[in-house]
Amino acid sequence: MANVALARVYQQSFESHPYTTLAFTNGALNALGDAVAQVTQRLVGTTNHRKKWHYDIPRTLRFFAFGFGMGPVIGRWNFFLERHFPLRPVRNSPTDPGKVSIRALARRVGADQLFMAPIGLALFIGSMGVMEGRDAKHIKQRYNDLYKPALIANWQVWPVAQLVNFRFMPLPYRVPFQSTCGVFWTLYLSLLNAKYASLLTLQQ
Numbered sequence: 164m165a166n167v168a169l170a171r172v173y174q175q176s177f178e179s180h181p182y183t184t185l186a187f188t189n190g191a192l193n194a195l196g197d198a199v200a201q202v203t204q205r206l207v208g209t210t211n212h213r214k215k216w217h218y219d220i221p222r223t224l225r226f227f228a229f230g231f232g233m234g235p236v237i238g239r240w241n242f243f244l245e246r247h248f249p250l251r252p253v254r255n256s257p258t259d260p261g262k263v264s265i266r267a268l269a270r271r272v273g274a275d276q277l278f279m280a281p282i283g284l285a286l287f288i289g290s291m292g293v294m295e296g297r298d299a300k301h302i303k304q305r306y307n308d309l310y311k312p313a314l315i316a317n318w319q320v321w322p323v324a325q326l327v328n329f330r331f332m333p334l335p336y337r338v339p340f341q342s343t344c345g346v347f348w349t350l351y352l353s354l355l356n357a358k359y360a361s362l363l364t365l366q367q
Contacts (some may be wrong), residue, residue: 177335185234192342193230196349225294
């Protein structure tokens with residue numbers, strides 16, 4: 164019952180304020196992903212044991228800010244895909260929605276991965292560098308070191324998730340579904356970003 168009530172509240176919020184709803188939902192799930200990453204770092208011992216471990220609240224806030232900003236962007240992108248990459252042929256009647264075209268589904272996933280995935284990853288690396296106070300030289304170096312391996316990892320994981328998302332999820336729930344799957348992706352990005360940030364700190 165609680166899940167049904169939560170879904171109803173979300174649906175009503177999306178219908179009245181779609182982009183605000185997506186911003187807060189995506190931000191919260193991004194923050195959750197970083198929280199999981201920090202706890203994982205503590206449990207598996209990836210933090211520096213010479214220092215007493217503490218939860219990095221500003222780091223989680225940075226992930227929330229990035230997710231908050233990207234939520235409406237991804238929502239707008241989903242509207243674009245829905246309009247320009249339809250999965251079903253033109254309806255013959257209101258009661259016959261038509262079958263989903265596998266070829267059309269593949270085109271939509273391909274467009275998402277070839278355009279939005281590289282852009283989103285570039286925005287992530289750049290915005291994290293800016294929010295961490297890095298200068299242009301360090302941000303450029305971060306792009307050189309992180310962008311290619313992260314993009315390859317993205318293409319190994321996200322096409323299947325997006326195929327399920329575009330095929331089965333209604334439009335209002337695509338960003339939350341993507342963000343929920345993205346908790347684990349954020350875990351990867353957070354660990355990758357934190358490891359690189361630690362290396363930069365040691366070099367300085």
